Amino acid sequence: MKTLIHGGYxxxxxxxxxxxxxxxxxxxxxxxxxxxxxxxxxxEHAATADRVIDARGQAILxxxxxxxxxxxxxxxxxxxxxxxTYGGPFRIALGMHENVIRREDxxxxxxxxxxxxxxxxxxxxxxxxxxxxxxxRIIEAVGLRGIVAAxxxxxDSSKIGFGRIERDWDERLVEEGLAxxxxxxxxxxxxxxxxxxxxxxxxxxxxxxxxxxxxxxELARKHGVGIHTHLCSVPGExxxxxxxxxxxxxxxxxxxxxxxxxxxxxxxxxxxDADIAIMQETGACMSHTAFLVGKRGYYPPxxxxxxxxxxxxxxxxxxxxxxxxxxxxxxxxxRALFRDVGIRNAAxxxxxxxxxxxxxxxxxxxxxxxxxxxxADVILVDLRKAWCQPLRxxxxxxxxxxxxxxxxxxxxxxxxxxxxxxxxxxxxxETELFAEAQAVAEDVWARSAHLFAREGxx
Numbered sequence: 024m025k026t027l028i029h030g031g032y033x034x035x036x037x038x039x040x041x042x043x044x045x046x047x048x049x050x051x052x053x054x055x056x057x058x059x060x061x062x063x064x065x066x067e068h069a070a071t072a073d074r075v076i077d078a079r080g081q082a083i084l085x086x087x088x089x090x091x092x093x094x095x096x097x098x099x100x101x102x103x104x105x106x107x108t109y110g111g112p113f114r115i116a117l118g119m120h121e122n123v124i125r126r127e128d129x130x131x132x133x134x135x136x137x138x139x140x141x142x143x144x145x146x147x148x149x150x151x152x153x154x155x156x157x158x159x160r161i162i163e164a165v166g167l168r169g170i171v172a173a174x175x176x177x178x179d180s181s182k183i184g185f186g187r188i189e190r191d192w193d194e195r196l197v198e199e200g201l202a203x204x205x206x207x208x209x210x211x212x213x214x215x216x217x218x219x220x221x222x223x224x225x226x227x228x229x230x231x232x233x234x235x236x237x238x239x240x241e242l243a244r245k246h247g248v249g250i251h252t253h254l255c256s257v258p259g260e261x262x263x264x265x266x267x268x269x270x271x272x273x274x275x276x277x278x279x280x281x282x283x284x285x286x287x288x289x290x291x292x293x294x295x296d297a298d299i300a301i302m303q304e305t306g307a308c309m310s311h312t313a314f315l316v317g318k319r320g321y322y323p324p325x326x327x328x329x330x331x332x333x334x335x336x337x338x339x340x341x342x343x344x345x346x347x348x349x350x351x352x353x354x355x356x357x358r359a360l361f362r363d364v365g366i367r368n369a370a371x372x373x374x375x376x377x378x379x380x381x382x383x384x385x386x387x388x389x390x391x392x393x394x395x396x397x398x399a400d401v402i403l404v405d406l407r408k409a410w411c412q413p414l415r416x417x418x419x420x421x422x423x424x425x426x427x428x429x430x431x432x433x434x435x436x437x438x439x440x441x442x443x444x445x446x447x448x449x450x451x452x453e454t455e456l457f458a459e460a461q462a463v464a465e466d467v468w469a470r471s472a473h474l475f476a477r478e479g480x481x
Contacts, residue, residue, distance in 0.1 A: 024073050024439065026051040029062040031078030031403065032419055035393040036085050039378040041370040041420045049083055051399040054216065054439040059393050074441075080407040081433065082423055085393050086146025086168075086400040087346040088380030089339050091251075091289040091310035093152045094133035094161050096341020097460070098124060098467055102475075104318050104342065110185040111478040112319070113257070117181035118474040119467065120153075128467050129157040131460040136344060137165035138453065142446070143345040143429025146400040146437045147381070147390055149287065149310070149338070151224035151251050155203055159211040162219055166442045166450065168400060170384060172224030172251050173207055175200030175239060177231045185258045188266055197235055201242075208246055216438055221246070225281075227253040228272035229260045233279065240281045249385060250281055254288030254309075258321070261293055273298040282307045287383055289338055292316055292323045299324075303333040308383035310338035311375070313353035318342075325353075326361040336380040337372070345429035346376050354424075369424035399439035405431045 033047020037059075048065040050058040050072075058065055069075050098119065103112035140148060150158050151172040162169035177197050178190050204223065212221045223243040225231050231239070243250050254272060255261065261271045268275055273294065276282050284306035291302075291309045302309065309328065316322055328335065337349050350372040357366045381391025389398045406414055410426045435443035442449055468475075475481055 024051075024053055025057075025068070025071065026074040026076065026436075026439070026441070027065065027068050027072040028076045028078050028083055028401065028403070029065065029069070031081045031083040032406070032416075033059070033083045033393070034373070034420065034423075035059055036374065036377045037392045037394050039374045039392070041373050043416065043419050045416055047083055049393055049401055051401070051436065051439050054399055056393060056395055056397050056399050056401075058395055076403070076434065078403055080405065082404040082406055082419070082427075083393070084144070084402050084404060085377045085391055086402050086435065086437065087144050087376045088147040088336070088384065088386070088391055089140065089145045089344065089346060090149045090287055090308070090336040090380045090383055091312055091338025091340055092140070092148045092150045092344065093341040094136045094150060094158045095120065095124065095129045095152050095154060097132035097136035098128070098464055100342050102468070106478050106480060108478045114181060114184075115471070115474045115478055115480075119471045121179050121181040123471045123474070124467055126154045126157060128463055129154045130160065131456065131463050133157060133161045134165060134451075134456055135460045136341070137161045137167055138448065138451065138456070140339075140344045141165055141167060141435055141437075142432060142443055142448070143347065144402045144404065144432040144435065145344065145346055146402065146435065147384070147386065149222070149251055149384055151222070153200070153203065156206055156211065159207065159214070159219055163215045164451075166437050166440060168218045168390065168398075168437055170220050170222050170251070171207055171211065172222040173200050173203035174224045174226045175204065175231070175235075176226035177235055180226065180230055183230070187259065188263050192232060197231075204242065212246075218438060220248070222248050222251045225250065225252045227256065227260070228275060229263050233268055233275065236276065236281065237279045240279055249285030249287065251287050252289070254291055255293045255298065256290035258293070271298065273301050277301050277305065284308075285385055287336070289340065290316060290323070291328070292321055294324065294328075296327065299328055299331045299333055303331045306334065308334040308336055310383070311335050311353060312338045312340040312349070313356060314343060314349045315340040317352055317356050322356060322360055325357040326363060326366060329366060334379070334383055335375060336383040337375045347424070347427060347429050350376050350424050369421040373420060373424055399436050401434075401436040402432055403434040405433050
């Protein structure tokens with residue numbers, strides 16, 4: 024199958040640079056990009072292409088790379104952001120996921136979350152949670168490219184609570200998580216033409232004992248894969264770690280040999296200068312969930328993180344997965360907090376959402392930019408909208424990042440396969456999916472009534 028996309032504003036992100044070719048083109052052959060450049064240079068391929076897409080007025084971009092997701096989070100959407108009690112969002116969400124939501128509840132709502140990602144321009148996700156074989160099925164069915172990891176914990180996370188030092192350690196949870204990880208490695212690693220691969224995911228340093236963390240490091244090395252975890256993410260984590268193990272999270276992970284270029288830590292909100300230095304020195308990567316953590320009322324010290332040269336990508340976490348929201352939050356919130364307009368600009372965050380994310384996942388040889396030989400993960404964003412017009416070409420990247428929205432994505436290719444055309448899925452019935460997912464969610468929420476009541480949301 025040969026596809027020529029031509030006439031659009033090409034932002035290939037080669038080498039992470041947000042350069043614009045005003046009349047650009049991309050040639051796709053099967054699952055790979057065959058050529059990228061000026062439309063005139065690729066015009067000869069129009070006669071032999073199976074499909075020709077006129078992209079005039081649209082930006083042609085690599086698909087976004089979202090480095091921290093939870094597909095099962097669809098069941099928590101818009102019901103945990105405004106909980107009136109301190110820590111209540113975690114008690115509701117984690118209480119649901121630990122003790123109410125069953126394996127079979129995850130598939131259909133998770134499909135909706137996956138569709139949200141795909142239709143707003145995300146083509147690669149780094150996914151962890153439990154019930155991960157379900158997430159792998161979702162990725163396969165929706166058509167995303169995804170890294171999946173069974174999130175392994177040693178404690179019921181709904182019973183931790185902010186600032187609580189006590190832990191009721193449960194080895195059974197570890198063994199269940201390891202069994203799920205083994206299932207993924209045996210049955211999903213490399214599946215779907217290589218779109219699905221696996222990692223190892225400790226839930227978080229405050230939810231596992233050091234010997235278990237070391238064991239998970241050994242598992243990752245055995246399979247030759249990276250590590251994905253929550254890190255310095257909630258109030259009280261540092262105090263628990265210091266009191267329990269004599270070290271905070273990042274120094275402990277460093278001592279255990281878990282940090283390195285193939286490590287991604289999500290959130291990194293409660294880090295100090297020593298933590299930042301260790302992350303920078305080891306080449307470990309932060310997944311900056313810029314929109315999500317802003318909802319929680321706390322934020323990472325991005326001024327110091329950026330100055331350090333620490334590797335940073337962007338992630339959505341859950342609840343909202345439009346990477347345009349994440350990119351804008353990654354600019355606007357730190358500008359306000361640190362009173363520095365230059366802390367990040369549009370080109371910076373577009374790089375973080377594409378090229379940098381691919382680098383952090385070890386996938387830059389295949390995704391994150393539009394270059395010949397790479398996988399054909401391509402999106403088109405319609406700039407012929409009132410919120411993007413009038414359009415000054417010299418400021419096109421800023422216009423795209425500040426003013427466009429996920430709903431402006433018109434076409435999405437993953438592995439050369441056209442999954443979204445003119446804003447509509449080509450391979451799934453959204454209406455039927457949404458109705459089926461709603462029924463599952465209503466049942467889950469009914470079974471979670473006691474959690475809402477406890478937090479004053481009955």
